[in-house]
Amino acid sequence: MNITINVKVNGVKYSNTVEPRLLLVHYLRDVLRLTGTHIGCDTSNCGACTIHLNGMATKSCTLLAVQADGMEITTIEGLAKDDQLHPLQEAFRECHGLQCGFCTPGMIMTAADLLQHNPNPNEEEIRTALEGNLCRCTGYHNIVKAVEFAATKMKKEVAV
Amino acid sequence: MIPAEFEYSKANTVDEAILALSLSEAKLLAGGHSLIPALKFRMSRPSMLVDISRIQELKGIHEEDGEIVIGAATTYAEIMADDYLRSQLPFLAAGTSTIGDMQVRNYGTIGGSLAHADPAADWPAMVLATDAAIEVKGPEGKRRINATDFFTGFFTTALDENEIITAIRIPVPPEGTVGTYQKFAQPASRYAMVGVAAVKTPGGKVRIGITGLTEKAFRASAAEEILSGKALDDNNIDAAVEAAFRDTEPMSDRFASAVYRKHLAKVYLRKALLEIA
Numbered sequence: 001m002n003i004t005i006n007v008k009v010n011g012v013k014y015s016n017t018v019e020p021r022l023l024l025v026h027y028l029r030d031v032l033r034l035t036g037t038h039i040g041c042d043t044s045n046c047g048a049c050t051i052h053l054n055g056m057a058t059k060s061c062t063l064l065a066v067q068a069d070g071m072e073i074t075t076i077e078g079l080a081k082d083d084q085l086h087p088l089q090e091a092f093r094e095c096h097g098l099q100c101g102f103c104t105p106g107m108i109m110t111a112a113d114l115l116q117h118n119p120n121p122n123e124e125e126i127r128t129a130l131e132g133n134l135c136r137c138t139g140y141h142n143i144v145k146a147v148e149f150a151a152t153k154m155k156k157e158v159a160v
Numbered sequence: 161m162i163p164a165e166f167e168y169s170k171a172n173t174v175d176e177a178i179l180a181l182s183l184s185e186a187k188l189l190a191g192g193h194s195l196i197p198a199l200k201f202r203m204s205r206p207s208m209l210v211d212i213s214r215i216q217e218l219k220g221i222h223e224e225d226g227e228i229v230i231g232a233a234t235t236y237a238e239i240m241a242d243d244y245l246r247s248q249l250p251f252l253a254a255g256t257s258t259i260g261d262m263q264v265r266n267y268g269t270i271g272g273s274l275a276h277a278d279p280a281a282d283w284p285a286m287v288l289a290t291d292a293a294i295e296v297k298g299p300e301g302k303r304r305i306n307a308t309d310f311f312t313g314f315f316t317t318a319l320d321e322n323e324i325i326t327a328i329r330i331p332v333p334p335e336g337t338v339g340t341y342q343k344f345a346q347p348a349s350r351y352a353m354v355g356v357a358a359v360k361t362p363g364g365k366v367r368i369g370i371t372g373l374t375e376k377a378f379r380a381s382a383a384e385e386i387l388s389g390k391a392l393d394d395n396n397i398d399a400a401v402e403a404a405f406r407d408t409e410p411m412s413d414r415f416a417s418a419v420y421r422k423h424l425a426k427v428y429l430r431k432a433l434l435e436i437a
């Protein structure tokens with residue numbers, strides 16, 4: 001039996017009737033056409049599908065859409081405010097934190113969760129937080145730098 | 161990867177979940193971080209999923225009758241953030257932080273981990289070393305299963321078909337109890353290639369839970385006997401490490417041979433014992 005779910009995605013309310021077996025990542029990409037959330041593996045390992053569910057980073061390939069009923073979702077498309085990139089997006093550009101860019105939405109969503117809980121992470125804490133996100137291009141160094149850069153920038157913004 | 165078809169229902173109470181389980185070939189869905197990958201690979205094809213992740217009575221940590229009670233649907237992230245648990249047995253929070261990655265810890269639950277009984281999961285070692293009881297409820301009511309009797313084999317437990325784990329009950333440790341969890345993580349999945357949880361009470365009793373080594377988690381009883389009531393000095397630790405795995409037959413897979421796993425187990429047992437010495 002199909003199930004009707006109500007979710008709020010990037011501030012917009014949606015109501016859809018879905019098959020219970022529909023994965024959340026497929027709901028976001030195929031039903032809502034929010035294709036910034038990527039699928040990089042079949043084994044819950046790569047983190048390319050990371051989104052925020054009620055503010056917490058989760059792998060949307062390992063959740064059913066029906067499990068998100070009643071919840072708030074943020075995807076990479078929801079981070080920028082109007083024309084203003086999120087500090088993490090700006091930092092990844094500034095620090096060359098991406099090459100092909102496939103892992104980037106997931107990296108940024110995971111890093112955003114980290115910075116919410118720990119606005120001042122050291123290198124080790126950043127690397128630990130990003131353990132569930134794989135990048136096949138950058139070698140991670142510039143990703144770590146980007147997260148440090150964003151943390152500094154976000155602190156300045158708060159200070160202003 | 162798309163799972164086969166199934167029906168889905170959300171349970172609001174434990175009794176609703178038990179009823180749903182007995183009515184169909186249903187499976188419980190908690191965090192889904194073991195079950196959904198299995199559904200995607202179609203290794204598991206239940207006709208119905210009963211979502212227990214929002215049942216309030218299964219969530220949270222509190223003290224009751226001299227026991228620390230952890231609700232089965234409490235997530236790893238909630239366990240790591242719980243001040244009361246951290247004040248009683250800080251090593252459980254530290255051990256939980258070694259599970260998978262941040263996203264997995266945000267959704268996976270302690271009850272799901274124990275019910276799934278993956279031979280490489282971390283919490284089985286921790287419930288063994290803390291002498292926990294697994295509280296379960298079924299159509300006939302509640303019962304308690306000792307952690308030592310709970311894991312019965314490869315991905316199998318003492319749970320009956322229509323039973324649900326409601327809580328993990330850990331005796332409040334006497335003041336001065338120390339514990340540790342030492343793990344060699346499989347570098348890709350971060351599951352335990354070998355994990356050793358060890359607890360020492362002020363009275364000198366030592367309990368050791370081992371995961372990852374064999375097809376189910378177990379207590380290292382031979383080592384416990386050698387150490388109980390004794391100083392954890394070099395001689396006694398040497399003797400315990402030598403005796404611990406004499407009769408164990410480790411698993412062997414593409415990540416680690418049996419010989420290598422046993423070697424790791426000895427190294428990590430020694431690390432754990434030095435930590436609580």
Ligand SMILES: Cc1cc2nc3c(=O)[nH]c(=O)nc-3n(C[C@H](O)[C@H](O)[C@H](O)COP(=O)(O)OP(=O)(O)OC[C@H]3O[C@@H](n4cnc5c(N)ncnc54)[C@H](O)[C@@H]3O)c2cc1C
Pocket residue numbers: 043044045062187188189190191192193194195196197212232233258259260261264267268269270271272273274275276278280281282283323324325326349350351352
């Ligand atoms: C990428 C990745 C890495 C991981 N790394 C680790 C690791 O390093 N260490 C580790 O220990 N685990 C690891 N896990 C597994 C993770 O801990 C799982 O979340 C956990 O094992 C299962 O919990 P769950 O709540 O997700 O259960 P689910 O997947 O929802 O359920 C698992 C099984 O338990 C049953 N079940 C669930 N709750 C109950 C209950 N209350 N009573 C009875 N039966 C129940 C279900 O029916 C199902 O059969 C990893 C998982 C992933 C995806």
Ligand code: FES
Pocket residue numbers: 038039040041042043044045046047048049050059060061062
């Ligand atoms: S797609 Fe790889 S973890 Fe979700």
Ligand code: FES
Pocket residue numbers: 097098099100101102103104134135136137138
């Ligand atoms: S930039 Fe290509 S995978 Fe990370």
